Amino acid sequence: MANKNKPLINFLGAANVMIKGSVEKMQRPLNEIRDKSLKDAMTYLMFCPFASSRSLAKLLKSAASNIVNEFPDTNLADLWIREIWAVKDMELRRMKAGPKGKGRPIRKRYSKIFVELGVKHGT
Numbered sequence: 001m002a003n004k005n006k007p008l009i010n011f012l013g014a015a016n017v018m019i020k021g022s023v024e025k026m027q028r029p030l031n032e033i034r035d036k037s038l039k040d041a042m043t044y045l046m047f048c049p050f051a052s053s054r055s056l057a058k059l060l061k062s063a064a065s066n067i068v069n070e071f072p073d074t075n076l077a078d079l080w081i082r083e084i085w086a087v088k089d090m091e092l093r094r095m096k097a098g099p100k101g102k103g104r105p106i107r108k109r110y111s112k113i114f115v116e117l118g119v120k121h122g123t
Contacts, residue, residue, distance in 0.1 A: 082118035
């Protein structure tokens with residue numbers, strides 16, 4: 001039977017909206033850090049050559065601090081990435097001058113990233 005004074009947490013997460021970059025560009029680092037421990041994921045993102053890795057590292061730090069603030073007795077070494085996914089956000093449409101007086105469209109894409117961190121029990 002679980003102790004009633006100590007809450008049993010399964011997961012807690014964070015979200016980051018309007019990150020510059022398309023969902024396709026976010027998928028490569030997301031797929032690498034999925035189902036890894038928080039320490040391994042942060043190490044990977046620190047040395048990752050992709051531009052979106054800084055935003056992902058910032059989001060993981062935010063999610064970890066959410067768990068620590070909500071449950072102060074949680075050990076950061078026990079955290080792992082339970083789920084992480086990206087969805088399409090807004091798209092800014094601009095025009096660039098092209099040949100023969102025509103315009104060419106420029107689409108500046110943004111993404112939303114959601115992460116859920118879980119706690120390893122029994123380790």
